[in-house]
Amino acid sequence: xxxxxxxxxxxxxxxxxxxxxxxxxxxxxxxxxxxxxxxxxxxxxxxxxxxxxxxxxxxxxxxxxxxxxxxxxxxxxxxxxxxxxxxxxxxxxxxxxxxxxxxxxxxxxxxxxxxxxxxxxxxxxxxxxxxxxxxxxxxxxxxxxxxxxxxxxxxxxxxxxxxxxxxxxxxxxxxxxxxxxxxxxxxxxxxxxxxxxxxxxxxxxxxxxxxxxxxxxxxxxxxxxxxxxxxxxxxxxxxxxxxxxxxxxxxxxxxxxxxxxxxxxxxxxxxxxxxxxxxxxxxxxxxxxxx
Amino acid sequence: xxxxxxxxxxxxxxxxxxxxxxxxxxxxxxxxxxxxxxxxxxxxxxxxxxxxxxxxxxxxxxxxxxxxxxxxxxxxxxxxxxxxxxxxxxxxxxxxxxxxxxxxxxxxxxxxxxxxxxxxxxxxxxxxxxxxxxxxxxxxxxxxxxxxxxxxxxxxxxxxxxxxxxxxxxxxxxx
Numbered sequence: 001x002x003x004x005x006x007x008x009x010x011x012x013x014x015x016x017x018x019x020x021x022x023x024x025x026x027x028x029x030x031x032x033x034x035x036x037x038x039x040x041x042x043x044x045x046x047x048x049x050x051x052x053x054x055x056x057x058x059x060x061x062x063x064x065x066x067x068x069x070x071x072x073x074x075x076x077x078x079x080x081x082x083x084x085x086x087x088x089x090x091x092x093x094x095x096x097x098x099x100x101x102x103x104x105x106x107x108x109x110x111x112x113x114x115x116x117x118x119x120x121x122x123x124x125x126x127x128x129x130x131x132x133x134x135x136x137x138x139x140x141x142x143x144x145x146x147x148x149x150x151x152x153x154x155x156x157x158x159x160x161x162x163x164x165x166x167x168x169x170x171x172x173x174x175x176x177x178x179x180x181x182x183x184x185x186x187x188x189x190x191x192x193x194x195x196x197x198x199x200x201x202x203x204x205x206x207x208x209x210x211x212x213x214x215x216x217x218x219x220x221x222x223x224x225x226x227x228x229x230x231x232x233x234x235x236x237x238x239x240x241x242x243x244x245x246x247x248x249x250x251x252x253x254x255x256x257x258x259x260x261x262x263x264x265x266x267x268x269x270x271x272x273x274x275x276x277x278x279x280x281x282x283x284x285x286x287x288x289x290x291x
Numbered sequence: 292x293x294x295x296x297x298x299x300x301x302x303x304x305x306x307x308x309x310x311x312x313x314x315x316x317x318x319x320x321x322x323x324x325x326x327x328x329x330x331x332x333x334x335x336x337x338x339x340x341x342x343x344x345x346x347x348x349x350x351x352x353x354x355x356x357x358x359x360x361x362x363x364x365x366x367x368x369x370x371x372x373x374x375x376x377x378x379x380x381x382x383x384x385x386x387x388x389x390x391x392x393x394x395x396x397x398x399x400x401x402x403x404x405x406x407x408x409x410x411x412x413x414x415x416x417x418x419x420x421x422x423x424x425x426x427x428x429x430x431x432x433x434x435x436x437x438x439x440x441x442x443x444x445x446x447x448x449x450x451x452x453x454x455x456x457x458x459x460x461x462x463x464x465x466x
Contacts, residue, residue, distance in 0.1 A: 001350055005308030008328040008374045031375075038370050039352055051328075053375065079364070103440030105355055105418065108364040109371060190439040191353060 003041035010053040014060070014139055014166055017052050022141055022164040024050050030166055031055070032075055033109035035102065036118050055111070060168060063087065070172040074113025079104070081112055091172065092286055093132065093181030093199060097124045100183070103191040116149075117167045119157040119223070122193030126153060126224040128183055130216035131199040134172045140165035153223035178204040178211075180287025182279040185218065186271050188262065194219040195262045198251065198275040200283045202234070208289050210234045215247070215276060220255040220268055227254040230276065239284065241277075248276035313377040317342070318386030326373045333357045335373035336383060344384040344413050348442075355441030358414030359383050365421040367440070384413035387420065395462035396420050396455070405454030407445035415441045419455045428459055 008031075011017040021028050029048035031037060032055055040046040054060060060075035063084045070091060072081065081087055082098040101107055101115060101124050115125040116136065128134075129149035136147050141164055152160045161167065185197035197218035203211050213231040216224055230250035237243055257268035309328045314321065317340060326335060336342045336359065348356030350369050357368040360382040387394035396419045399405065406412045415438060422429060422437040429437065434455050435448070443451060 002331060002334070003329045003372075005329060007309045008311065008372070010374070010377075034372065034375065035352065035370060038372070042350070051372075055375070102352075103355075104437060105358060105365050105367050105440040106352060106370075108361075108366050 001042035003038060004044065004047045006041075006048055007050045008053065009050065010056045012057065014054070014057060014168060017054055017057070017166055018139060018141060018164055020050070020052050021166070025163050028052055032111040032114040033077065035106045035110040036114060036120065054166065060113070065090070065174060067174070069174055072112050072170045072172070074111065074117075074167045074169060076112045078102075078107035078110045078112065078115065082107065090175040091132075091181070093128050093183045093201060093283070094125070094172075096183035097128050097185075097197075097199065100124055100185045100187065100194075100197075106191070112170060113167045116170060117152075117159055117161055119153060119155075119159045120193075121153075121156060121221060121223050122219040123224070124183070124185065124194070124197060124218055127197060127199035127216035127218045128181070129170065129172075130224060130226055131201040131214035132172055132181060133201075133214060134170055136167055137169040137171060138162075138165045139168050144168070146171070150226060156222045176203070178206070178287055180204070180283040180285070180289070182282035182286065184275040184279040184282070186275060193262075196220050196255070196257065196268045196271040196275065198272060198279050200231075200276065200279045202280070202283045202287050202289075204284075204287045204289055208238050210237055210239060215251055217251065217255055217272055219262075220257040220272060222256070225254055225256065227251040227276070230254060234280075239280070239289075241281070244277045244280040244284075247280060248273040251276040311374060311377075313373055315373070315376050315379065315381055317381045318383060328372070328374055330373040331369055332359070332361075332371040332373050332376050332381070333368040335376075336368065336381070339373075342383055342385050346410055346413055348410065348414075353442065354411070355414045355418065356411050358417045358441060360417055360421055363421065363424065365418045382417070382420075384416055387416065394420065395458040396423065398461060399454040399456075399458035400451075403450050403454040403457050405446065405451045406443075411441060411443045411445075415443065415451060419458065422455070423459055423462070427463065429455070431456070 027049035031051040031053045060073045062073040064071045088095045134149040181201040183199045186195045201214040213234045215227040215231040230247040252269040252273040255272045257265045259265045346356040348354035352370045359368045
């Protein structure tokens with residue numbers, strides 16, 4: 001299968017790319033790694049007239065921790081995320097997710113920005129970004145603005161990104177002592193989207209009490225979903241397994257799965273419940289919590 | 292889609308759509324060729340350059356038969372545009388043997404019977420080469436993880452794992 005005809009541009013700067021997007025509104029798509037877009041084009045599910053390749057903009061590929069934030073450039077390859085010592089040691093939830101995105105070869109092309117802004121509820125990083133409270137920096141003709149990840153996903157393949165805007169950076173609150181996260185995914189085989197997956201992030205105070213929690217769900221609804229009640233049920237406690245089980249049940253209630261080739265809806269809710277409980281235990285341990 | 296239905300692509304073939312000049316170094320040989328923007332890297336290699344060592348399997352990013360190294364990293368060339376490789380280095384299975392001597396990974400696949408039908412083998416070997424360049428002494432788990440994007444329907448993977456271990460041992464760090 002060969003993609004339909006398009007005109008390829010590889011601008012050297014973000015502003016040049018935005019100019020092209022503006023001039024070709026509705027006809028142009030941003031190409032980062034192309035690991036979602038090119039298959040869609042080969043199947044004629046997408047037929048943009050122009051591709052704007054941002055992968056050659058060197059300034060969009062970085063992982064950098066400053067006093068306030070972890071900043072990840074939009075064109076950072078998934079495998080660069082996975083290989084980063086900062087990510088592996090301080091943001092293990094992202095390393096968990098990165099190791100389960102598609103397969104190792106796809107991760108050499110696929111990018112963090114593409115994964116978070118494609119808008120497929122099966123993408124793995126969006127749930128992490130919701131759970132950890134990330135913000136997205138997007139640039140358009142009027143300059144930069146930031147959008148909270150939890151405000152970003154409107155519907156399947158529909159996001160808060162305007163047609164002439166480009167995601168440039170993902171901003172994650174800097175990890176502190178007492179933070180712990182985990183991402184757990186059940187997949188039929190390497191390379192498939194999740195049957196269901198769960199991202200959890202906990203922050204504990206010095207006594208081991210949960211001061212904040214985030215839980216989000218992959219591929220069990222039209223978009224990535226927050227499990228707000230499940231998360232808030234943990235805050236203010238020194239949680240036990242019974243609390244994690246109860247949070248798992250609340251997370252399953254928040255899921256809106258459809259029955260499909262990956263299993264019936266009830267099965268997927270059961271998976272959400274179980275993965276939530278397990279991920280909370282893992283995140284709790286990583287945060288330094290003791291039972 | 293059956294491979295017979297894929298149009299033959301040659302430089303400047305009347306496929307329609309915009310074209311551009313790309314500069315791609317394949318197995319250390321620089322090429323400057325006009326391609327359609329929509330030409331996939333795998334078709335550039337197989338049809339434009341006539342290098343048919345790289346296989347087309349599923350054509351849907353699943354099987355890894357089309358794996359080549361792009362700037363030393365294994366990628367699925369059915370899901371990369373030739374224009375995305377512009378200015379970059381590609382290494383294919385044809386580039387493994389050197390001066391009549393097989394690459395340690397090729398020796399390993401031979402010695403350990405790492406293939407039956409051979410369809411997945413070029414991709415499997417390219418992934419193995421990249422793995423050993425990064426991690427000269429991988430554990431079995433690391434090998435299995437590294438090749439998890441390359442499907443083999445014959446061997447059950449046992450002999451492929453042994454072939455890669457053989458290569459690692461033989462070369463003390465295959466490059």
